[in-house]
Amino acid sequence: xxxxxxxxxxxxxxxxxxVEAPRIAAKARPGQFxxxxxxxKGERVPLTIAGYDPAAGTVTVIFQAVGASTTKLAxxxxxxxxCDIVGPLGRASELDGIKRAAVIGGGLGCAIAYPxxxxxxxxxxxxxxxxxxxxxxxxxxxxxxxxxxxxxTILTDDGSNGRKxxxxxxxxxxxxxxxxxxxxxxxxxxxxxxxxCKLTKEYGIPTVVSMNxxxxxxxxxxxxxxxxxxxxxxxxxxxxxxFDGHQxxxxxxxxxxxxxxxxxxxxxxxxxxxxxxxxxx
Amino acid sequence: MPxxxxxxxxxxxxxxxxxxxxxxxxACGYTPEEAVSEAQRCLNCKNMPCVNGCPVQVRIxxxxxxxAKGDFEGAYAVIRETNALPAVCGRVCPQxxxxxxxxxxxxxxxxxxxxxxxxxxxxxCADKRPAPEKAAPKGKKVxxxxxxxxxxxxxxDLAKRGYDVTVFEALHTAGGVLVYGIPEFRLPKSxxxxxxxxxxxxxxxxxxxxxxxxxxTVDELFDEGFEAVFIGSGAGLxxxxxxxxxxxxGVYSANEFLxxxxxxxxxxxxxxxxxxxxxxVAVVGGGNVAMDAARCAARLGAEKVYIVYRxxxxxxxxxxxxxxxxxxxxxxxxxxxNPTSINTDEKGxxxxxxxxxxxxxxxxxxxxxxxxxxxxxEFDIEVDAVVIAVGxxxxxxxxxxxxxxxxxxxxxxxxxxxxxxxTRSGVYAGGDAVTGAATVILAMGAGxxxxxxxxxxxxxxxxxx
Numbered sequence: 001x002x003x004x005x006x007x008x009x010x011x012x013x014x015x016x017x018x019v020e021a022p023r024i025a026a027k028a029r030p031g032q033f034x035x036x037x038x039x040x041k042g043e044r045v046p047l048t049i050a051g052y053d054p055a056a057g058t059v060t061v062i063f064q065a066v067g068a069s070t071t072k073l074a075x076x077x078x079x080x081x082x083c084d085i086v087g088p089l090g091r092a093s094e095l096d097g098i099k100r101a102a103v104i105g106g107g108l109g110c111a112i113a114y115p116x117x118x119x120x121x122x123x124x125x126x127x128x129x130x131x132x133x134x135x136x137x138x139x140x141x142x143x144x145x146x147x148x149x150x151x152x153t154i155l156t157d158d159g160s161n162g163r164k165x166x167x168x169x170x171x172x173x174x175x176x177x178x179x180x181x182x183x184x185x186x187x188x189x190x191x192x193x194x195x196x197c198k199l200t201k202e203y204g205i206p207t208v209v210s211m212n213x214x215x216x217x218x219x220x221x222x223x224x225x226x227x228x229x230x231x232x233x234x235x236x237x238x239x240x241x242x243f244d245g246h247q248x249x250x251x252x253x254x255x256x257x258x259x260x261x262x263x264x265x266x267x268x269x270x271x272x273x274x275x276x277x278x279x280x281x
Numbered sequence: 282m283p284x285x286x287x288x289x290x291x292x293x294x295x296x297x298x299x300x301x302x303x304x305x306x307x308a309c310g311y312t313p314e315e316a317v318s319e320a321q322r323c324l325n326c327k328n329m330p331c332v333n334g335c336p337v338q339v340r341i342x343x344x345x346x347x348x349a350k351g352d353f354e355g356a357y358a359v360i361r362e363t364n365a366l367p368a369v370c371g372r373v374c375p376q377x378x379x380x381x382x383x384x385x386x387x388x389x390x391x392x393x394x395x396x397x398x399x400x401x402x403x404x405x406c407a408d409k410r411p412a413p414e415k416a417a418p419k420g421k422k423v424x425x426x427x428x429x430x431x432x433x434x435x436x437x438d439l440a441k442r443g444y445d446v447t448v449f450e451a452l453h454t455a456g457g458v459l460v461y462g463i464p465e466f467r468l469p470k471s472x473x474x475x476x477x478x479x480x481x482x483x484x485x486x487x488x489x490x491x492x493x494x495x496x497x498t499v500d501e502l503f504d505e506g507f508e509a510v511f512i513g514s515g516a517g518l519x520x521x522x523x524x525x526x527x528x529x530x531g532v533y534s535a536n537e538f539l540x541x542x543x544x545x546x547x548x549x550x551x552x553x554x555x556x557x558x559x560x561x562v563a564v565v566g567g568g569n570v571a572m573d574a575a576r577c578a579a580r581l582g583a584e585k586v587y588i589v590y591r592x593x594x595x596x597x598x599x600x601x602x603x604x605x606x607x608x609x610x611x612x613x614x615x616x617x618x619n620p621t622s623i624n625t626d627e628k629g630x631x632x633x634x635x636x637x638x639x640x641x642x643x644x645x646x647x648x649x650x651x652x653x654x655x656x657x658x659e660f661d662i663e664v665d666a667v668v669i670a671v672g673x674x675x676x677x678x679x680x681x682x683x684x685x686x687x688x689x690x691x692x693x694x695x696x697x698x699x700x701x702x703x704t705r706s707g708v709y710a711g712g713d714a715v716t717g718a719a720t721v722i723l724a725m726g727a728g729x730x731x732x733x734x735x736x737x738x739x740x741x742x743x744x745x746x
Contacts, residue, residue: 023491023496023497024496027495027496027497037453041546041551041552041553042553043545043553043554043555044453044545044554068553069553072553083453084453084489084490085490086451086453086490086491086492086496087492087495087496088495088496089492089495216537216540216541216545216554217451217452217517217540218492219451219492219495219517219676219678220517220518220676220677220678221461221517221518221519221536221540221676222519222534222536222537222540223518223519223521223533223534223536223537224533224534224537226521226527226528228528233521233523233527233528235518238677238678249528252528252629255528255530255628255629256528256530256629258530258628258629259530259531259557260555260557
């Protein structure tokens, strides 16, 4: 059992959870992930590590309550217990040696992009962050991101924060303004990563993406997380989760990610119905 | 006077049409009367050929003679001396190629049902086990990586010798392939957890949620004061076929399919892990894992389940008993058939699998006749799921993170002739991590040998076995 030391509601359905897991905290590096399980009958949920503190022995994950399992996880209280947390899994991002980077985050992807930007900023690289959200109500980590880069651009799909646009618009503006990058790091929904990669390919900038496919064990056992990279089958959990964005088959990834949508929707509806009953009781 | 009946005393089984609809054990076990009667078939041969057929050298005639006298607890004690997991072995060992294949009674008629008797003893004594005897503590710590059959056996043997043993397991439940791979209807999970509980009574500590190679490296284990490490991390990396369409929705590795069902209990409504209830399923492969996957698919409610295997019936690597059970449950065997592509609809969901007929040519390196495709024989089987059960390779995490640990081109850990001593001092290995995918009992045999070697290594001399 693992203690939930701190829980913050970042917005309506996004939760930050800091868990006591000293072994994982001591080992974690940006880009790695953990798998956690709320209770004995829960699903194994893979989440990228959003922060870690070896001194305090804690790791932080940020997630959205979208499916039945994440909704149940989100209900666990501060001071409560997680049944399991295992990690750090996956290869750490290769960040050392990078001098100039653009870090692009889409929505919840910012929670994963942020530690990478922070690491780069801390080792003295120049970092620009471009973050995109659907609307201003779900912007997360604004202060943290600001402190981890030289220039922060936040865009919203609906323009509610005063800057309407997609992350590709923000990145293009920086590039056309003369910004030079050794690497672009993109983390967000597959469709966003796909279009950022398309753009950076035109500009000839190496681009790293972080995959978040369906998986069970996270140790190479199930093969559920297979992605096509450069026409070769790779397992995101042991070969990734970072890959060369110009080699990834995003269309395939998007199809695979829809695999359990019906079941998730069904479970989610059941959960919602149960809650309503509870409410009326 | 021995019981000269030619055939094994039959064991009750759930009827195929019933068991196809539930997850309860297929074979129901012997009653005490049946066990005594079967035990009386043993001739108690002086040279004990059966014992040589057992990788952990259970003293078979001795335990059977206890059973014949109705002394089931005495029989169980004899088995336990050399076998840490009798209830498991009695169910999943391929006795027909091991102990029972050497049985003199098998020359004319059927061999003694050694496996059935072992299972009976273990089940009979499940609630009558004496508290395990603990050896005087040696004050030396040993780490065991992986809680599958080899790790559990190694841990038990070391604990019995007085070592302070910690088992590290990557998943959230101990048991390795016994919990994620072998289905409930062949090996109830309560049996595995009882065996793990026995180990804990011996003083073995089990730490789940620790991935050695990630959470801790082998070197860090030594830094933390472990004086020897046993690696029993199994062959968990699934192989795919490299044919078009394997990225389709509805294509699973057998590992994924079985893990969702066995470890994550996706078939139960009270567990959260999702699983698709497919209508028509093709399982590619002919081993025990393929049979398990096919029979699970049937229990999930599939109307049609096919085994697609590129060689013939005689070449099926699965146990005869498993093939027989699968057929009884209505699994259809497409033999001498090989998939060439998996076809998907516009949403990426599996719609069919294109196969080609095969014929057997000259024997290959494995001694089995090599299957050759028959030109122009392509045909489609309509399915909405394909489970790939064509084998696994050792997990790469430990070899990627442990310097000085040599592996071969298949990723298997290289050992000395004893099968367990690795190229790194203080590091021993066994089971599928060394051999590639093999059986539970071979892994257990390796676990025993490794415990002996580790004892020698840490006590600087020959181990008293």
